[in-house]
Amino acid sequence: MKIRVSDITEKEKNLSGEEQLSLYPTLLQVQSSGECEFLSPVGFSLSIAREYDHIRVNGSVNTEVRLSCSRCLGEFSTPITSLFTIFYTRSEEDIPEDEVELGETDLVSASYNGDEIDFADEIAAQILLGLPYKPLCTDDCKGLCVTCGTDLNVTACSCSENDVSLVFSPLKGFKVKQ
Ligand SMILES: [Zn+2]
Ligand SMILES: [Zn+2]
Structure with missing residues (x-):
């Protein structure tokens, strides 16, 4: 212009x-x-x-x-x-x-x-x-679970509930037992 x-x-x-x-x-x-x-x-x-x-x-x-x-x-x-x-x-x-x-x-x-x-x-x-410096899809986006990678906006995971999620984790063999 x-x-x-x-x-x-x-x-x-x-x-x-x-x-x-x-x-x-x-x-x-x-x-x-x-x-x-x-x-x-x-x-x-x-x-x-x-x-x-x-x-x-x-x-x-x-x-x-x-x-x-x-x-x-x-x-x-x-x-x-x-x-x-x-x-x-x-x-x-x-x-x-x-x-x-x-x-x-x-x-x-x-x-x-x-x-x-x-x-x-x-x-x-x-x-x-x-352009946003840290783009967010919604202000309250829940993000991905750091343990199992589940998109917490779509579904909850059970990582915070003891060790149930280890069954689903591809890295379970590397985890230290709690
Ligand atoms: Zn998001
Ligand atoms: Zn999880």
């Missing part, structure tokens, strides 16, 4: 749409690393205006991804949404890139060269920020 700087005025301009993942090499990289699979195109909604000595972009991005639960290893899909505000200044001013967390919204400073701003990097960065 690009915009000509000379088209940006003090009157807010709204841009929204969807773009295919192929336009976002960083997201493709994350997908090929196996961290997640993108199930929908990247949706964005930006409002852009000139303000003082910078260009302010308020935006939101969204997509849908398939992740592996960090507790039960089950796959699940979840929407990813990220809200942000970016202040773009001309790079000649050499203002260092900085990022400040402000509640639900990320405030980001970025710079541009020439007469065009390309939002692709920031959109990709915001999508990645929206």
